Amino acid sequence: MNLSSIHNIYFVGIGGIGMSALARYFKANDKQVAGYDKTQTDITNSLEELGVAVHFEDAIENIGDAFLDKRTTLVVYTPAVPRDHKELEYFNGHGFVVLKRSQVLGIITQNTFCLAVAGTHGKTTTTSILGHLMFESNVALTAFLGGVSENYNSNLIIKGTEVSVVEADEFDRSFLTLSPDIACITSMDADHLDIYGVADALNESFAAFAKKIKPNGKLFVKRGLPLQGITYGIEDDSDYSVQNIKIKNGAYVFDVKTPKTILKDLEFNLPGRHNLSNALIALAMAVEYGCPYQQLAKALASYKGVKRRFTYHIKTKDMVFIDDYAHHPEEINAVHQAVREMYPDKRVLAIFQPHLYTRTRDFVNEFAKSLSQFDEVMLLDIYPARELPIEGVTSEWLMGKINCTNKQMVSKAELLEKIHESKAQVMLTIGAGDIGEQVKYIKKEFSVTE
Incomplete structure (x- = not known):
C-alpha cells in the first residue's frame, strides 16, 4: 500500500498507547487524523491538543465527511475493539481499506532501517531507551513506543524517517508484520495464552519472528533463550555483558564488555536488574547500528524512564x-x-x-x-x-x-x-x-x- 496517496487516517480505538503513537506520526506527516475511543483520557486529550478530532460515542455520523471517502482514507483498528462496533462494521461493509495497527506499522517501517524490540517483558522500556540513545546520537529516526517517555513526554520520538525503532508485539502475532534489520528478544515467558493456547505456540511465534529479520540482519537474544543470535546478559560471558556493577547515589555505575572493547563507568538511573538488562540490550543495538560510544554513554546517563514503569x-x-x-x-x-x-x-x-x-x-x-x-x-x-x-x-x-x-x-x-x-x-x-x-x-x- 502506498501511504503517500492516503490523505485521511481514521482510528477505531485511537486512545490505545500504540494507536495514539501512529496517530501522532501521521499528524506530524501532515495527514488529516481523527478517531473514536471508548473513554476520554490524558492520551486522547493530548491528541486533541495536536488538532486530532476524537469522539467517544460509537456512531457513524460522528466519523466526519472527510473520512467517508474510501479513495483517500485509511482505517486503522485495534483488535481490542469488539467486532460488532458500528463504525468498524460500516468501514468493512463499504469497501474501505481497513488494517490492524501492526499492519500499518509494518508498512511504515518496511522502507526504513528498522530496529525492533521483542519479548514478553521489557519491550517498552528497551524501545524507549534505544530511541533516546539514537535521538541523542543524531540519528534521523522515528521511534514508536508502547508507553510515554519521561524524556519526551510522548509515545513518539521523531527526528526523521530514515530509521525506525519499534516494539515488536507478540500479542495476536502482530510482530510478524515486521521485517527488521536489527532485532532483539528480551524474554519468552508464557503469556497471552488466550491467543496462543500453550507456551510452545508462543515460542514458535518468536522463532518465526527471528526468521523475519532481513538478510545480513542481526538478532540479539538474552542469554539462555532457545534461539541463536548475539547474546547479552548480566555478569556472564555473553557477547555483550554488564560487569562490575556498583550503586552510587541511587544510580547504577557499571562496565559493558562488547565483542570489541570494554566501555567503562557507564551510568544508568533506573533501579532494578531488569532495567539494567534493558539498558544493556538497547546500548548493544545502538552500538551495532554504529552510534559513537561517547554519545551513547552521555545519553544513557540522561535517560529518565517511561511513565508507569517504576x-x-x-x-x-x-x-x-x-x-x-x-x-x-x-x-x-x-x-x-x-x-x-x-x-x-x-x-x-x-x-x-x-x-x-x-x-x-x-x-x-x-x-x-x-x-x-x-x-x-x-x-x-x-x-x-x-x-x-x-x-x-x-x-x-x-x-x-x-x-x-x-x-x-x-x-x-x-x-x-x-x-x-x-x-x-x-x-x-x-x-x-x-x-x-x-x-x-x-x-x-x-x-x-x-
Whole structure:
C-alpha cells in the first residue's frame, strides 16, 4: 500500500498507547487524523491538543465527511475493539481499506532501517531507551513506543524517517508484520495464552519472528533463550555483558564488555536488574547500528524512564510511592527485586489490580508466589479489558493463595482509607488496568507540602 496517496487516517480505538503513537506520526506527516475511543483520557486529550478530532460515542455520523471517502482514507483498528462496533462494521461493509495497527506499522517501517524490540517483558522500556540513545546520537529516526517517555513526554520520538525503532508485539502475532534489520528478544515467558493456547505456540511465534529479520540482519537474544543470535546478559560471558556493577547515589555505575572493547563507568538511573538488562540490550543495538560510544554513554546517563514503569510519585525519608505497569508474575518479581535493592530495610505494600480473567486463571499460582514476597498486599477486583468473566476466576480466589499475613481485598472507594491504616513506608501500585487512574488521588492524599 502506498501511504503517500492516503490523505485521511481514521482510528477505531485511537486512545490505545500504540494507536495514539501512529496517530501522532501521521499528524506530524501532515495527514488529516481523527478517531473514536471508548473513554476520554490524558492520551486522547493530548491528541486533541495536536488538532486530532476524537469522539467517544460509537456512531457513524460522528466519523466526519472527510473520512467517508474510501479513495483517500485509511482505517486503522485495534483488535481490542469488539467486532460488532458500528463504525468498524460500516468501514468493512463499504469497501474501505481497513488494517490492524501492526499492519500499518509494518508498512511504515518496511522502507526504513528498522530496529525492533521483542519479548514478553521489557519491550517498552528497551524501545524507549534505544530511541533516546539514537535521538541523542543524531540519528534521523522515528521511534514508536508502547508507553510515554519521561524524556519526551510522548509515545513518539521523531527526528526523521530514515530509521525506525519499534516494539515488536507478540500479542495476536502482530510482530510478524515486521521485517527488521536489527532485532532483539528480551524474554519468552508464557503469556497471552488466550491467543496462543500453550507456551510452545508462543515460542514458535518468536522463532518465526527471528526468521523475519532481513538478510545480513542481526538478532540479539538474552542469554539462555532457545534461539541463536548475539547474546547479552548480566555478569556472564555473553557477547555483550554488564560487569562490575556498583550503586552510587541511587544510580547504577557499571562496565559493558562488547565483542570489541570494554566501555567503562557507564551510568544508568533506573533501579532494578531488569532495567539494567534493558539498558544493556538497547546500548548493544545502538552500538551495532554504529552510534559513537561517547554519545551513547552521555545519553544513557540522561535517560529518565517511561511513565508507569517504576515511576516515583512520592520520595521522602518517611514515604515512598511508586507506580508500575507490571501485570505478569515475572514483571512483579522484577519490581520486587528493584524495590528491595533500593529499600532493603523498609516495609513494602503492594496494591495490585489483576489484568484479564484468562491471565489470572493461567498464572494464579505464579501471581500468588510473586505477591507473597511483599510485607503487605491489597488486591483490587480483576480488570476485564476485552474479556467476559470466567466462573470461579476472581481476585478473592487469588487472595486465598497468597502467603502473606497482612493481605486484604479493597475497593477503589476505600483504597485511601486502607492505605492510611497500613504500616508500610514504601507503597506500590501495580497493574495494567485502570489502577493508574488512582495514582493522582494517592499522590494528592499522601504528599507532604512544605
